[in-house]
Amino acid sequence: MTAELLTGIAELTTQAAESSHDDDRLLGAALVIENGRIAWLGPAAEAPAADSVVDVHGRAVLPGWVDTHSHLVFAGDRAAEFEARMAGQRYAAGGIVSTMLATRAANEADLVANARCLRREAEAQGTTFLETKTGYGLDLAGELRSARAAAEVADVVSFLGAHVVPPGIDRRDYLDLVTGPMLASVAPYVDFVDAFCETGAFDVEECREVLLAGRAAGLGLRLHGNQLGFSGGVRLAAELGCASVDHCNHLDDADIDALAGSNTVATLLPACDLSTRAPFPPARRLLDAGAHIALASNCNPGTSYTTSMPFCVATAVLQMGLTVREAIWAATRGAARAVGREHGPDAVGSLRIGGRADLQVLDAPSVAHLAYRPGMQLCVATWTEGARARPLANRDLST
Structure with missing residues (x-):
């Protein structure tokens, strides 16, 4: 060579x-x-x-940037929802359903094409390694199609069947589907299992069930937690040894202690916080306590429609109290830790x-x-x- x-x-x-x-x-x-x-x-x-x-x-x-939280496999547009939120409507988890309907109606080739376009955007701004999730199909066929599409585009794929309970299905029946046939069908295409631990989505015990099923299937663990309130997701992630817990906007002292005493990375999503007008996570407190942090784009059509990791880095410095060096570390080496790629021959x-x-x-x-x-x-x-x-x-x- x-x-x-x-x-x-x-x-x-x-x-x-x-x-x-x-x-x-x-x-x-x-x-x-x-x-x-x-x-x-x-x-x-x-x-x-x-x-x-x-x-x-x-x-x-x-x-290159290591973007470890994105939702690139989707169809449709939620600009109207964004405008409503900017006019004062409060963000809630239910907006995911509109993307679900558009994604179910799209064919796999279109999902791949859109995700590839977004990845090219990210690469143009320095991203060289990227994670993305399923989570907008929310039925067996839709999640399998999404997992295949994600595996064609991303370096790491997370299964997020436990995003929300879709309309028209019993909650218990849906959890059984996610932890049974759906998990089995997507497992060959994904690396992690994920869940949305939040009011309007899934509670701590439901998320525990999903994560343990994923672990039994040989997948790594990730979790959305404490975005909209004190959901208990952060402490669950630390307890189960999740690779990361993402969002982390609402943390008390016990949450911070749990993260500082674990290897779970707190992945912070500043572009999402700007778009939802949410309080920023206490990044400075996390670092000072000894916790590991990462930064990611959370690119998705509802709450963070950007692929720009430089934008996230700049926001972390200007709004979240990080130094330039700390923010860049969180978007590279710290992010690599969040997907288990910090060390070894395939380290990024x-x-x-x-x-x-x-x-x-x-x-x-x-x-x-x-x-x-x-x-x-x-x-x-x-x-x-x-x-x-x-x-x-x-x-x-x-x-």
Whole structure:
């Protein structure tokens, strides 16, 4: 395989240290990509020879974003719901049903095409690894179709049959379907089981039943918890050792202690909180207590219709009390932890010798510009497993 040298890097953020508090930036750096992996990194003056050279002309390089919470497999549009919410209507879990009806009516090819379009959007802004969920089919055929579509588009797939109880079916019958035939049908296509632990969706004991059934089927565990109130989801996730519990807007001291005393990652979704005008999660308190956090887009048609991880990073810095370094860690290395990909040969979210060459180049000299210049399209190129994506129109790596 040929070796490709990236040089002229003003600031290289590796995320190879073991804490967001450690400064792992290299100035005046270079790196070599070979066979989809990082073969070398260090000072540009010491770079080895390579078959090809890309000079990034004083730009910043960092790991690609790891987006570990999205809902890309859907059809339809909920702009009217958004307008109503902006006019003062309170958000509730029931809006999912309108997307369910549109998704059931769509064919699998259309679901895949829409999800791929959204993934391309994400990649253009630096995302190189992405999780997505089922959860808008909510019957056997619809969830199976969604799981197959998700597996074609995403790196990690979560089964979210326990999103809400669809109209026209008994609650107990639906839980039996989710934990029985539905789970069995989607299992070959998914990596995790998930559930929405919230008023209007499922309570703690129902979510426990769903998660334990998923574990028995060999799946990892994830959970939506404490988005709309003190649902008990956070403590359930910590108790069961879920890889992550997502949203976490409403936390008391016991919730924070439970997370700090566990390996469960609190995945925070700031774009969703802006769209629903919800209180932001206590990110600063979580970090100061020793909990692990991640940031994700929660891209979905109802409450967070964005694929922009830079937007989430900037919001976390400007509105949630995180430093730039903490927010970037949460969107890369911390997010990798939330899907069990922080360490090992398939690790993502960091740049280290022998690791995957998933990286992005910013049209800026440092990562501080991600929050310093919010809303700007700064990503000019990405490499995913060593393969370079085409630059955006009118944007390339020339000076």
